[in-house]
Amino acid sequence: MIEVKNVSKKYGKFYAVRDISFTIKDGEIVGFLGRNGAGKSTTMNMITGFIEPTEGSIIVNGYDVDRKPKKVKEQIGYMPEGTPLYYDLTVKEFVTYMADLKLLPRKERKTAVKKAIEETGLEKVQNKLTKNLSRGYKQRVSMAGAIVGDPKILILDEPTVGLDPKQVIEIRELIKSFRKNHTVILSSHILSEVSQICEKVIIIDKGEVVAVDTPNNLEKETTENNVLRLTVEDENDKFETIKEYISNIKEIKFVTKNDDKSKEYIVETNSNEDIRKEMFSKCAELGVVILEMKKDTASLEDAFIKIVEDRPEYSEKEIEKQEYEKELEDLRKEITEKKEAKEFKKQAKKEEKARKKAAKEEQKASKEASKEENQEGGDK
Amino acid sequence: MLAILKKEFKSYLLSPIGYIFVGLFLLMFSIFFMVTIFNYSVLNFEYLFINGATILTFITPVLTMRMFSEERRNGTEQLILTSPRSITSVVLGKFFAAALIMLITEACTLMYFAILKYFGDPSLMVALSTLGGFFLLALAYISFGMFASSLTENQIVACVLTIGVFIAMWFLPNMLPALSPFSLINIFDKFTQGIISIKEIITFVTFTILFVLLTIIVLQRRKSVK
Incomplete structure (x- = not known):
């Protein structure tokens, strides 16, 4: 289970991601949907521990990404945006290196690499240098690097960008086949893809989560x-x-x-x-x-456009204003709290004074009483 | 760490960078070798390494400038930094891979010793002290080059920064004697005289450790700035 709690990422004054929260259950295939620059990749990067959220916490299967990064990273296979590869390695060497980085035991490494290469259909090119491959194949190599060693969670950033239609279908089938044993998060701005593969859609816009639902429900709602x-x-x-x-x-x-x-x-x-x-x-x-x-009928596309366009457009000034107001409120709160604390202290002091006074008087009284007793004793 | 060391070392040999470094160093070293023998008639192994240090000042960035800059530019840093490997092991792996290339280069220079031994009688102990000192100097240089590379995604910037600082450390003490303890080349000169003192060794080692640590810190802090 992945829990994202009130996570924000701020660059200077600009929020790349703002106060997002959602949970993803085990075995779910979840799609992040959003326009370019909506914060999909940033969110994914935060879950993988590549970047640190400014606020909030992310918990993956019970481990906090910030406190136990190793435990979290062991469970995640990540395919970053733009399919970064080591171009001086062959496909097989690359996948082996990824298996190596994931701390796979030496014995399992060979079979794991073989399996990943087979699953992504790379057998024919496994001895070619990655820099000589076509874009579609590079994408698959990146995918192989993510799935090697069967991590429980797969995070795929735009896995089908730049593929030809046949490859797209193959990759989709591949992702669907992960359904049983893996939790999959994928991002896309291709809506039909998300509605085909995913059981749950998280729509992100301008760094905020706008909707979390199944593709069917989203379509229904907007019809x-x-x-x-x-x-x-x-x-x-x-x-x-x-x-x-x-x-x-x-x-x-x-x-x-x-x-x-x-x-x-x-x-x-x-x-x-x-x-x-x-x-x-x-x-x-x-x-x-x-x-x-x-x-x-309304397609997910309509749903998406409707949801995104129905949102109020915040200008930067308004956001600044909101922040300013929030700060003011915080300040006010602080001041009232301080006042209360002061009053409380005053009260406490008063009470203590009264108590001391009472104690003194009691002492006096008891002293006098004892004096009297003494006198009485002397008189006898 | 071993996985990263292995891959980085392989990368040095697969891309021409490793060969360029070793080749360039040996080429310039040979030229100095020839010049000192034929023009100055000096048959002195350790004297060669004073020139060797000069060469190293200029070609260390060949080894170090791509270390982190290239990963950052290609996005492959996402692959290593999202793997369960710690940043420390990544940094050390890369550092030792470069150190290994350096070791190979030094092993190659032994042939000049063999040539000198054939014609004259160079002192083996002084040669060993020189080689040891030269290796320590190289480690210090590599650690700084690596640090520079972790600061930027532009390899040229990393390269210029590295050479610039090395040259400053070399020449500034001549103008400001107060800075002389920071001149790595002057410190290295002691080794070529056959003097191995703890002070010099500690200077090199602390310099190296400092910049390895700084690299680790830079990479760790980048997580929150990225």
């Missing part, structure tokens, strides 16, 4: 109206009159006229009711031929 896309052959221009027959239709938008004289329309409905059957029969009655009809 508002039912939208139909139609391509029709409509020689008598009767399609637009269909509004009169179907009450649920809110609006019919004409999109374009194609070369073959068919027309495209977008039909919006008021409720979530499916009107496709009705549409089909009414069109047949009116002599409109439906060439294509498709129900439009």
Whole structure:
């Protein structure tokens, strides 16, 4: 389990990541989604212990990254952004070196390296220098370096960038195959990829976590109206009159006229009711031929854009203002606390004075009493 | 540490840098060897190493400038720093790999001793003292070069910084005698006279340890600045 608690990373006055918290359970495949510069890589780098958060703590399987970095790093296989490799090593040497760095025992190293190379499909190029490989292969070498030795947690920073479609599918399948035994965190700005592979999506924008949910839920949440896309052959221009027959239709938008004289329309409905059957029969009655009809659902893409764009835009000045206000509040708190402390001290002093006085008086009284007793004794 | 030492040493030999360093040193050393023998008729092994120290001042960055700068620029530092290896073992691994190359270079210079031995009678003890001192000087130089490399991702900057500081340490004591205890080359001269004193050894060793430690600290602190 990975717990990220109130983590911030600040560069000067700029927050790269601001007060983010989330947990990732064992065996989950989680996608970090966000625009360029949203803070995905920074967050990943903080989990791997490569950079230190300014505030907050990260706990990986019970170990704090800051206090027990070795224990944490042993469990993580990391594929950094931009696939850094040692270019003077061959593929096999590189993967062996990574296994070596991960403190794999000598006996297991050979089989682990072989397994990693097989899993990433690098057998054919294993004796080539990494600098001579194509980008897709470099990516795979980087991946092999991350998975060698079967770490429990895999952190992959944009694993499919720059691959050809076939390679992308292969890498996705590979990542899916990790599902059983590994926790996987991957970042991407390709939404379809995330919705295909991941069970959970964490959307990060401007250094803040905006949404944590399954891809399906995110899509559902952002679907508002039912939208139909139609391509029709409509020689008598009767399609637009269909509004009169179907009450649920809110609006019919004409999109374009194609070369073959068919027309495209977008039909919006008021409720979530499916009107496709009705549409089909009414069109047949009116002599409109439906060439294509498709129900439009919101994709993760829409969800993402909606979530990100619905957020209030903070300018730097506003952020500064917020910070200033926070500081002021802290100061006020401090002052009131000090005042309270002072008053408390005063009270305590007063009480002690009163107590002393009482004690003195008691003493006096007892002294007098004893004097009297003595006198009485003397009198006798 | 051994894993990193092994890989770094291999890198020196796979990329031409190791060969360039050894080759360059031996080439210049040979030129000095020839000049001292034919122009000055001096048959003196330890005298050669005074020139050797000069050469070392200028070519140490060949070994050291890429140590951390290159890793930082290529992003491979993410690979080592996110591995369970400690920063100390990374630094020491790289340091000893460079030291090993230095040791090979010195072993090569033994052939000049063999040549001199064939024609004359150089003192073996003084030669050994010189070689020992030269190795200590090289370690001190490497440690500083490594430190410079950890400061920047630009290899040229690391190189210029290293040579600049070495030259300053060499010439400043001539102008300000108060600084003479910091002149590594002057300290090394004692070894070429066959004098092995604890003071000189300690100076070299502490200089080396200081900059190895500083490198470790720089890399550790970078975690929070990056």
